[in-house]
Amino acid sequence: MGTTYTVKWVGGNEAQISAIRKEVTTALLSVNQAMSTYIADSELSLLNQLPVEGEVELSDSLFFVLSLAQRISKETLGAFDITVGPLVNLWGFGPDGRALRAPTDSDILLLQESIGFENLVLSSTPQKALKKTALYIDLSAIAKGYGVDVLASIMEKNNIRDYLVEIGGELRAQGHKPNNQDWKIAIESPVKGERKVQKVLSISNTGIATSGDYRNYFEEEGIRYSHTIDPNTGKPIAHRLASVTVLMPTCAEADAMATAFMVMGEERAFEFAVKHDVDAFFIIKSNQNFIEKMTPGFDKRLVK
């Protein structure tokens, strides 16, 4: 996943630590082998190479994540869409590497013809995927969160009830710290090259994920192009939202929803969050400053 991970829990001894280290390593390798577009023979890469109208049986984990992604695409009216992969690559944010300039409108239109989550048809018993168009799927906005949920399930399986697991900043907090308090999580301020704390949260029994435009982007003639693509326009999002943090029961959902909220922009996303009872925090650019906006549920978790 091109990032680091952390597994923390309360209690434990050397033997347990080394057993869990092994379990975690194996589990994460298998998530990568199922879902990475950076591995040429991953299960997802093979699905991506499948011709139009091709059908393939899926592993439980890939089927689970694709199904969840489809559900979130429907709920967010297509703001979240794992089939934007070709556009991600065209804009230089995929495995092929950086773009130096923005692509042309006709390049974008051409790719948009095959894009759309409804062109991926999933069926169960047996679990299969069918490609209606030349789809290329990119799970970068959900697989990290899913990996965190896999880490959480390893903790649960080992009867560990107090833990904090994290991959690349997306995390799950469960139970309490050794002092019996909730886990404290800092949210970074969305300033390029800087690592400053914007807010501190006190959380337990939740997944949490942040998406932002301040770490992964390229600049051309003073315009910043984000790695989040609006599936509607085929272009990187262009609005005032600098970062979104989302709390949801699982980290996969939080990860995907944070990306969807970036696409929606703060007004639509805020409305959606309140309506669907999702706790969320928005940092919005305003001249030289940032404005914060949060749902009432999120406000309750702030350490003040």
Ligand code: ADP
């Ligand atoms: P990060 O990788 O910083 O955690 P995200 O979770 O928001 O950020 O994932 C961003 C990645 O998701 C992009 O690099 C791209 O691969 C993919 N992506 C971009 N736009 C979308 C979208 N609208 N729906 C789903 N995935 C997207």
Ligand code: MG
């Ligand atoms: Mg995401």
